[in-house]
Amino acid sequence: EKGGFDWFMRKEIYEQPKAVADTLLGRHDASGALRLDEIRISQAELRAVDKIIVIACGTSFYAGLVAKYAIEHWTRVPCEVELASEFRYRDPIVGPTTLVVTISQSGETADTLMAIRHAREQKAKVLAICNTNGSTIPRESDAVIYTHAGPEIGVASTKGFLTQLVACYLLGLYLAQVRGTKFGDEIAVLIEELDKIPAAIEGQLGDMAGVLQLAADFAEAPSVLFLGRHVGYPVALEGALKLKELAYIHAEGFAAGELKHGPIALIENELPVFVVMPPQGRDMLHDKVISNIQEIRARGARTIVLAEEGDADAGPYADVMITLPKVPTLLQPLVAIVPLQIFACELATRKGHDVDQPRNLAKSVTVE
Numbered sequence: 508e509k510g511g512f513d514w515f516m517r518k519e520i521y522e523q524p525k526a527v528a529d530t531l532l533g534r535h536d537a538s539g540a541l542r543l544d545e546i547r548i549s550q551a552e553l554r555a556v557d558k559i560i561v562i563a564c565g566t567s568f569y570a571g572l573v574a575k576y577a578i579e580h581w582t583r584v585p586c587e588v589e590l591a592s593e594f595r596y597r598d599p600i601v602g603p604t605t606l607v608v609t610i611s612q613s614g615e616t617a618d619t620l621m622a623i624r625h626a627r628e629q630k631a632k633v634l635a636i637c638n639t640n641g642s643t644i645p646r647e648s649d650a651v652i653y654t655h656a657g658p659e660i661g662v663a664s665t666k667g668f669l670t671q672l673v674a675c676y677l678l679g680l681y682l683a684q685v686r687g688t689k690f691g692d693e694i695a696v697l698i699e700e701l702d703k704i705p706a707a708i709e710g711q712l713g714d715m716a717g718v719l720q721l722a723a724d725f726a727e728a729p730s731v732l733f734l735g736r737h738v739g740y741p742v743a744l745e746g747a748l749k750l751k752e753l754a755y756i757h758a759e760g761f762a763a764g765e766l767k768h769g770p771i772a773l774i775e776n777e778l779p780v781f782v783v784m785p786p787q788g789r790d791m792l793h794d795k796v797i798s799n800i801q802e803i804r805a806r807g808a809r810t811i812v813l814a815e816e817g818d819a820d821a822g823p824y825a826d827v828m829i830t831l832p833k834v835p836t837l838l839q840p841l842v843a844i845v846p847l848q849i850f851a852c853e854l855a856t857r858k859g860h861d862v863d864q865p866r867n868l869a870k871s872v873t874v875e
């Protein structure tokens with residue numbers, strides 16, 4: 508049942524093009540108009556929403572952080588993202604015009620479930636993004652968008668994460684459509700770009716020699732850092748989490764702009780630092796991240812730069828370049844996380860670890 512792969516995790520990483528395509532399937536008509544028929548919250552109710560709170564744990568929380576950038580940009584509705592375990596213990600401001608979006612692969616995470624119960628007591632509408640049909644979280648929510656990743660057996664989430672991102676983008680675009688904050692043709696263009704993602708990931712997966720080499724080169728590194736900005740920041744957090752849980756080595760993700768506010772003190776000779784470059788030419792962030800790379804390189808870090816194809820600016824300061832397919836900025840996490848998943852998986856298997864069942868972890872966390 509591992510389909511020729513030795514680990515479920517490897518198989519699931521390689522299934523990502525299909526998982527993304529399946530999650531997009533049937534969600535729009537030929538004109539690019541979105542149809543999320545399964546959302547049982549009326550369009551009038553969606554138009555009345557004045558705040559969105561995304562609630563999740565772990566990797567699903569990082570999908571939520573990406574969702575904030577996309578949802579606020581497309582809908583102009585304020586969107587907060589909160590760890591499920593923190594939500595109900597701080598007396599959050601939630602009411603009938605709050606849309607609570609929960610993200611859970613398993614649909615059984617106790618922290619997330621408790622947050623949902625609290626939100627519904629305050630009369631908020633709850634929409635679940637979930638991969639498991641009929642699980643507790645969608646049953647206790649007002650609406651659900653199912654991700655169609657198929658069963659995820661590896662404890663560390665991979666294809667689950669990518670399909671959660673897709674569901675978040677679909678939700679953001681759907682809200683924009685319903686609330687009229689984006690024109691139909693703009694939505695259609697983004698849907699077209701989403702439809703191209705499976706082929707883009709397929710291309711990446713066919714060319715991972717550079718990443719395998721990195722896993723060999725850094726197998727003994729005691730610590731690895733990840734930097735990103737904008738939607739690259741949650742990618743950095745997720746890259747670090749994959750490495751912690753699979754390879755059991757210290758890893759941290761930072762917003763690149765925070766570097767000078769503390770983390771730069773960690774930089775020392777030979778420390779591997781992955782940097783997710785924002786796409787070129789769209790705003791000033793690109794150049795700011797180039798400066799960050801120069802700063803850490805000057806202090807002895809080994810810089811591994813993930814940049815879109817054709818972006819040569821980081822070349823002079825990168826020890827290793829990993830090329831990403833060109834995609835719209837907000838969609839970049841879908842392609843930027845793939846090499847980081849493979850890096851963590853390969854590094855961990857080199858160390859002899861069981862990547863399907865990392866120590867101390869369970870697939871569903873059903874206690875608070």
Ligand code: F6R
Pocket residue numbers: 564565566567568610611612613614615616619662663664665748752870871872
């Ligand atoms: C990390 C991982 C966990 C889960 C988290 C939430 O690889 O798998 O961080 O993402 O426990 O789980 P779900 O999405 O099932 O609620």
